[in-house]
Amino acid sequence: NAGVTQTPKFQVLKTGQSMTLQCAQDMNHEYMSWYRQDPGMGLRLIHYSVGAGITDQGEVPNGYNVSRSTTEDFPLRLLSAAPSQTSVYFCASSERKGLEQFFGPGTRLTVL
Amino acid sequence: GESVGLHLPTLSVQEGDNSIINCAYSNSASDYFIWYKQESGKGPQFIIDIRSNMDKRQGQRVTVLLNKTVKHLSLQIAATQPGDSAVYFCAENMGTNAGKSTFGDGTTLTVKP
DSSP states (O other): OOOEEEEOSEEEEOTTOOEEEEEEESSOOSEEEEEEEOTTOOEEEEEEEEETTEEEEOSSOTTEEEOOSSSSBOOEEESSOOGGGOEEEEEEEESSTTSOOEEOOOEEEEEO | OOOEEESOSEEEEETTSOEEEEEEEOOTTOOEEEEEEEOTTSOOEEEEEEETTOSEEEOSSEEEEEETTTTEEEEEESSOOGGGOEEEEEEEESSTTSOOEEEOOOEEEEEEO
16 A cells, blocks of 8 residues: 655745645545644644545645545645645544544645 | 643764654653654654553554653654654644643754764
């Protein structure tokens, strides 16, 4: 199994641009989530999904959209990038909600 | 709001010594706790977990202790090795149906040879 994969690894955007961060898992996990990690800080939950077609907001959802059309994929969309969204983004999955999560390698995003 | 916090942001130990990383939580409704290890440039990796009906759980070289009276969690690493150098996070879940984990800010463990 590849586990949780994320693309791209690095991305630089200009303010106002939009983009999609990709996340996929091949473990048939029900639960998937997106976190952002800022320097010296823990992870903050952006959005999560408990199954295909079901998503919900986390702690810091503003400026981000998600969808879950399949069990495997959980893309994160930045609608209009802002410098405050400069961060490292991690996608994670677990067999079901409330269990330990498996994290992807992260996407390092810089917004100029 | 509720938060999970770690007592010390950094910890430096000698190779071979035991390490203790602490975590305080404030939500008495939390019933499932997880320790993650994050190496530089990588995503967090599951180490060990404990449910609130337990006081102690042991893994390979790691032990997690839970004190619900004072809402305190600790991770003990025996015979610390250079490969243990990383940032360690505790996370709390408010029930297996909550769907959300709250992470602390992390403790950076440095192991000196």
